Amino acid sequence: MSSHKVLRGVTRLLCALIDYLILMLPVQFVLLFWIKTNALSADFLFRLLFAVYGVLMIEYNNGATLGKMIGRLKVVDRAGGKPTVLYTGLRELIRAMYLIPIVGWAAGLVSTVMLFVKGTTLHDMAGNSRVIFRWEDKPDPEQEKKA
Incomplete structure (x- = not known):
């Protein structure tokens, strides 16, 4: 396993945790203590909002959620361009599925192992996407001089 993959x-894991906390804390607080929904409804709504947040941020924020911005990452399609909304939605729904107890956690564990072994995740595969560091998106001046 290369140090670059690690x-x-x-x-990516730290950025996902940042996204989770940025959204989870205020949403759960509002749903449970202000609107006074039950915990099961609040959990379901949070998962749905987590997927919507991911789609909107990737679509309208140059491929990055707030966590990815902090980690200087971005989501691109397999060719390196902007992913389509349909694939982004599928990607984010599967990512939100990881929050479902037992089955989702198992899928999340498989996805995490794949991330370190293959460099991709289940939601990347489903969304026909990959995550790159922002500087990988920029043309390399040395390569341009050689061409």
């Missing part, structure tokens, strides 16, 4: 994997 760095990318750890960075």
